[in-house]
Amino acid sequence: MATTADIKIGACIELDGKTFQIVDFQHVKPGKGPAFVRTKLKNLENGRVLDNTFSAGAKMEFVRVERRPYQFTYEDDLGAHFMHTETFEEINIDKALITNYDLMADGQIVEVMFHTEKETVLSAELPAIVDMEVTYTEPGIKGDTASTNSLKPATVNTGATVRVPLFINTGDKIRVDTRTREYVERIK
Numbered sequence: 001m002a003t004t005a006d007i008k009i010g011a012c013i014e015l016d017g018k019t020f021q022i023v024d025f026q027h028v029k030p031g032k033g034p035a036f037v038r039t040k041l042k043n044l045e046n047g048r049v050l051d052n053t054f055s056a057g058a059k060m061e062f063v064r065v066e067r068r069p070y071q072f073t074y075e076d077d078l079g080a081h082f083m084h085t086e087t088f089e090e091i092n093i094d095k096a097l098i099t100n101y102d103l104m105a106d107g108q109i110v111e112v113m114f115h116t117e118k119e120t121v122l123s124a125e126l127p128a129i130v131d132m133e134v135t136y137t138e139p140g141i142k143g144d145t146a147s148t149n150s151l152k153p154a155t156v157n158t159g160a161t162v163r164v165p166l167f168i169n170t171g172d173k174i175r176v177d178t179r180t181r182e183y184v185e186r187i188k
Helices: none
Strands: 012-015 018-028 036-043 049-055 059-062 065-076 079-084 090-093 109-115 120-125 129-137 151-156 161-165 173-177 182-187
Touching (some): 018 120, 090 120, 129 161, 151 173, 161 173
Antiparallel strands (some): 012 018, 018 036, 036 049, 065 109, 079 090, 109 120, 129 151, 129 173, 151 161
């Protein structure tokens, strides 16, 4: 058993029979009363983030997780199918467990997080930055292209819609941040 002093961002804990990942935490020592730890926990089963407060020194059970690289192969009614990049083992993952699923292209390498004791999939994360091609966007109007803070919607090769600057045209290759779904830069 560990205590609140062992909390780190990204660590996974077991709480009320469910697995949570620590997104953020803050040790608070008020002038009056006992110290406590304020946390933001992400439920790895449904993706919801909730706030929870632990008293300082409270016991908690950390969960051992393992991250393994898998390559996206195809999708069907059962979900998304992935293949391990080294052992060629195939697994099926529910689309709800994949963060920003619509930004994932064919052959994309993702990091799948496993609960090591139960050998179950907890989540799948895309790389932080992915390269995409714009398949459709409205053309920029002459004179508007100098503004860099104005954005327009663009459809990329995976079918997802991303907000891009006005100077981006159909056929351009761009980089997208998968955590925020924001345009990063144009690729030459």
